[in-house]
Amino acid sequence: MEIVIKLSQFLLSLSLLIILHELGHFIPAKLFKTRVEKFYLFFDIKYSLFKKKIGETEYGIGWLPLGGYVKISGMIDESMDKEQMALPPQPWEFRSKPTWQRLIIMLGGVTVNFILAFVIYIGMAFAYGDTYVxxxxxxxxxxxxxxxxxxxxxxxxxxxxxxxxxxxxxxxxxxxxxxxxxxxxxxxxxxxxxxxxxxxxxxxxxxxxxxxxxxTIRMPFVVSAVTDESPNKTLLSKDVIVSLNGQKTKYFDELKAVLQSHKNKTITAVVLRNQKEVQIPVIVNPAGKLGVQMAGLDIESLEKLGYYKISKQEFSFFESIPFGIEKGKNQLLGYGKQLKMIFNPETKAYKQVGGFAAIFNIFPSSWSWEVFWNITALLSIMLGVMNLLPIPALDGGHVMFLLYEMISGKKPSDKFLENAQMVGFVLLISLLLFANGNDIYKAIVGK
Structure with a gap:
């Protein structure tokens, strides 16, 4: 069941990001009266799971969940439709439009990605507020x-x-x-x-x-259960061990140190039980343990025990806007720093580049809308930034050539763009193989 929940979140998030990204290209293309031949979620290599033609556009769902695309008439893209490009330009084609319109069409996808991330962070601030220590x-x-x-x-x-x-x-x-x-x-x-x-x-x-x-924050040792083999039957569930052998053990890490120095001994423990301190003898086994299970406490329980104070900030709709924008800005800048680190060989961070398995694994095994939207917002930023990289075959590559055209007044030849597209495609396939190869390697070696 856990794998189904993770997979559902993964596919829902991926589908949402792909559809909205492609809509970012589709909408300005239609506004500028540019023909869009296909609009696909996932890739339809050889065949599609679903397709329906409405007007001049075929809408469909492919079988390969590695992305999605819109096929715009008169544009040199991954379809490499050389036959169409060999014909005279038509008014409805991408290549016939002014440079500024083509630039807007190409920037539409990443623009939607960034807007989506900021909207999600604003919505999360409004819905959940900000809880922290x-x-x-x-x-x-x-x-x-x-x-x-x-x-x-x-x-x-x-x-x-x-x-x-x-x-x-x-x-x-x-x-x-x-x-x-x-x-x-x-x-x-x-x-x-x-x-x-x-x-x-x-x-x-x-x-x-x-x-x-x-x-992590330091936790107290709270007894969850006493095992049948434990010699310490005097300990009860929900006991908080605050002292051992006269030494304060406010936190679990302090308790571990005391236990390790008193193996095979009987020492006195002070426990907090029903809001009262009680002294009881406890036996430390040869492994330096008490033979009881420790309870995992959430931050609310820790607050009730007096360990931490929870700060909760709630926002009105208008208050959530600057908070969400600031959150989105910080995530965007943070991801930019991560990319810089990846491209620096000295950090060896490139070894941790992951593919679809890495993305799949960041989703939790239990459903949480708050976690889902937080991950989706981050993935939207990642998708936007990656697509802006000046690599032919990515949006950033097309933007790079359009900016060159606007500055120089010269349009790169179709042959040059075709060759650049092929180089970019090979580079992307290489990056995809490297990232997913990393996933496979980590799965094999267990890291």
Missing amino acids: ANADLKDGLLIENKAMLKAGFKTGDKIISCDGDQIVKFDNDINMKIIMAKEVLIERNGAQLTIKMPIDFVDQLSKQEKSPLV
């Missing part, structure tokens, strides 16, 4: 167990102050990406500030270990 409220710092982070010089209890001078105000999901993209991270440790220079190959280091968050 203020960085200032993380008095005892963060839990840091990621091996690459520890190697870089971080320690549990560190408080992240800023990344490349960008002040960290909120603790949320974005903080991990900010650390990954940073060259320098300013932390506070034991009341003193310290700058940690991030390794140039930090992303590559992360790829060589088991996946784990870079930083």
